[in-house]
Amino acid sequence: MKIYVPRDSAAKALGADAVAEAIGTEAKARGIEVTLLRNGSRGMVWLEPLVEIETETGRIGFGPVGPADIPALFGDLSTHPKALGLVEEIPFFARQTRLTFARCGVIDPLSLSDYEAHGGLSGLRRALKMVPEEIVSEVTESGLRGRGGAGFPTGLKWQTVAGAQADQKYIVCNADEGDSGTFADRMIIEGDPFSLIEGMIIAGIATGATKGYVYLRSEYPDAIAVLREAVRTGQTSGLLGADLLGSGRAFDIEIRVGAGAYVCGEETSLLNSLEGKRGVVRAKPPLPALEGFMGKPTVVNNVLSLATIPVIFQKGAKAYADFGLGRSRGTMPIQIAGNVKYGGLFETAFGMPLGVLVNDVAGGSASGRPVKAVQVGGPLGAYMGVSKFDTPFGYEEFDHQGGLIGHAGIVVFDDTADMLGMARFAMEFCAVESCGKCTPCRIGAVRGVETLDRIAAGDAGAVDLLTDLCEVMKDGSLCALGGFTPFPVMSALEQFPEEFAGVKEAAE
Structure with missing residues (x-):
C-alpha cells in the first residue's frame, strides 16, 4: 500500500506531520505494510493535508485529512467521508496546464531516480549535446521571460553573459521570494528541487559559468533543508561537480541564506548580500550580466525561470512557445491567496482573463461577499478593480492597465476592504x-x-x-x-x- 503525504510547508502547517505519524501508527497496529512517501504539494491548499493513495486506477485523494480520518483509509476507500476521487480529475487541478510544476506533488522530491523516471535530466542530456550558442538560441526561441519581476527575456540575459569575456562566470538563482501572496518558488524547491538544479546546470553550460549560487530567504527552513539535501545528492551522484554525467563539463552549486530583507529580492541588492555586504541597490550600469557577483559576468534568474528550462529542453522551444499570447509565452504558475474560496497554485498558459481566475477558478471570495479588488504582483502591485477583470493575464496586457504581473501572486479582497x-x-x-x-x-x-x-x-x-x-x-x-x-x-x-x-x- 503506497500512501503520499506532503512535506510541503503549507501542508505541514496544517498538520501533515501528525497525519503521517498517524498513518504509520495505524498501519503498524493493523499489521499492514505501508510505503509512506512525503511528496510536494499539488497546490490545492484548501485541501491540505491532501493524502493520496495509489490504486490500480490512479492516485485517489482525501482531504483535508486529520489524524481522526486515518483509520477509515484502511477500509473501503469509496465510502471515506474525505474522498475526492482521482486527484488529477479534481476540477481546480484538471483545468491546469502543468509544465513547470508537472512533477510537483507527483514524485518523491529527494529521489533522483524518481525525478529521472518522470522525465528529469532528459533536457540536460539534450543540452550536453549542443554547443552554447544553440542552447541560448533554444531559450530565446521559447520566449521564456523572467518569472520573478519585470519579465525580461531570459535568452537575452544569457546571451549577454555568454558573450562576456571573463575567467569566471556565475549563475545566481534568486529564491528570495518576499512578495505577499507568493509561494511558487518555495513549492517547487520543496516539491521538485532537481528541476531547479537541472535548469542552473543548463544555464551554466550555455554561458560558460561553472559555479552557481541559490540565494534563499531564511524564512523558508523547509525549502533550505530540501535543497541542501538535493544538492548533496547531486554532488554524490555525479550530477554536480567536475564531471557532469560523465561529460567532462563542470558545474557546482552553493546555497546561501539571506537575513530577511525584502529589498534583497532586487538582483543587485541580492548580489551585495551574497558577497557579504549590506543589501543595498547598486546603480546601473554596469549590468550584473557584465559585472555581477564578485564583479564577474552573472546570470541572475528567478527560481521559476530556471526550473522551467528543463521543460523547454525536454519538449523543445516551439512546443513551449505554442502556449500563451502576444509576447507572453508558455505558462505562468499563478499563486491565488487572500479572501478567496480556493487558494493555491494554478499553472496555466498566459491569456486567461483575470476575472475568470478570480471568480471561476478561485471560486470568488471565501466570505461570500462580492470581490472588490485584486492586487497582482505583490505588495507593490496595482489593485485591479472589477472593471479591469477582462484583462488577459499577460505582461503587456497588464502594463496597459497600469499593473504588473511580477511574481504572479494575486491577493483577493471583498467589498469590505478599506x-x-x-x-x-x-x-x-x-x-x-x-x-x-x-x-x-x-x-x-x-x-x-x-x-x-x-x-x-x-x-x-x-x-x-x-x-x-x-x-x-x-x-x-x-x-x-x-x-x-x-x-x-x-x-x-x-x-x-x-x-x-x-x-x-x-x-x-
Whole structure:
C-alpha cells in the first residue's frame, strides 16, 4: 500500500506531520505494510493535508485529512467521508496546464531516480549535446521571460553573459521570494528541487559559468533543508561537480541564506548580500550580466525561470512557445491567496482573463461577499478593480492597465476592504523596507505615509500632493521598491476615489 503525504510547508502547517505519524501508527497496529512517501504539494491548499493513495486506477485523494480520518483509509476507500476521487480529475487541478510544476506533488522530491523516471535530466542530456550558442538560441526561441519581476527575456540575459569575456562566470538563482501572496518558488524547491538544479546546470553550460549560487530567504527552513539535501545528492551522484554525467563539463552549486530583507529580492541588492555586504541597490550600469557577483559576468534568474528550462529542453522551444499570447509565452504558475474560496497554485498558459481566475477558478471570495479588488504582483502591485477583470493575464496586457504581473501572486479582497488603508499599507511597507540608497524611496515613502494620514483625517486637498509625490518616487527611484510603490497607491486612488475624499467629514 503506497500512501503520499506532503512535506510541503503549507501542508505541514496544517498538520501533515501528525497525519503521517498517524498513518504509520495505524498501519503498524493493523499489521499492514505501508510505503509512506512525503511528496510536494499539488497546490490545492484548501485541501491540505491532501493524502493520496495509489490504486490500480490512479492516485485517489482525501482531504483535508486529520489524524481522526486515518483509520477509515484502511477500509473501503469509496465510502471515506474525505474522498475526492482521482486527484488529477479534481476540477481546480484538471483545468491546469502543468509544465513547470508537472512533477510537483507527483514524485518523491529527494529521489533522483524518481525525478529521472518522470522525465528529469532528459533536457540536460539534450543540452550536453549542443554547443552554447544553440542552447541560448533554444531559450530565446521559447520566449521564456523572467518569472520573478519585470519579465525580461531570459535568452537575452544569457546571451549577454555568454558573450562576456571573463575567467569566471556565475549563475545566481534568486529564491528570495518576499512578495505577499507568493509561494511558487518555495513549492517547487520543496516539491521538485532537481528541476531547479537541472535548469542552473543548463544555464551554466550555455554561458560558460561553472559555479552557481541559490540565494534563499531564511524564512523558508523547509525549502533550505530540501535543497541542501538535493544538492548533496547531486554532488554524490555525479550530477554536480567536475564531471557532469560523465561529460567532462563542470558545474557546482552553493546555497546561501539571506537575513530577511525584502529589498534583497532586487538582483543587485541580492548580489551585495551574497558577497557579504549590506543589501543595498547598486546603480546601473554596469549590468550584473557584465559585472555581477564578485564583479564577474552573472546570470541572475528567478527560481521559476530556471526550473522551467528543463521543460523547454525536454519538449523543445516551439512546443513551449505554442502556449500563451502576444509576447507572453508558455505558462505562468499563478499563486491565488487572500479572501478567496480556493487558494493555491494554478499553472496555466498566459491569456486567461483575470476575472475568470478570480471568480471561476478561485471560486470568488471565501466570505461570500462580492470581490472588490485584486492586487497582482505583490505588495507593490496595482489593485485591479472589477472593471479591469477582462484583462488577459499577460505582461503587456497588464502594463496597459497600469499593473504588473511580477511574481504572479494575486491577493483577493471583498467589498469590505478599506482601499485607503491598503494604499497606506503599501506606502508604509516601502518606508520600512527601503534600503536607504535613494532619496525618493527613503524619504518619499515616509512623506507618503504622512500624506495618506492627512487624507484619512479629512484633508482632501492632500490628494494632489499624494499624486505628485508618487510621480517623483516612480521616476526617481533606483529599484522596484520605490519605483513600484506608487502602483498600489495610484491604482487605489484611480479606481476608488470616493475613499480618498473627505474621509473624516463623511464619517462625522
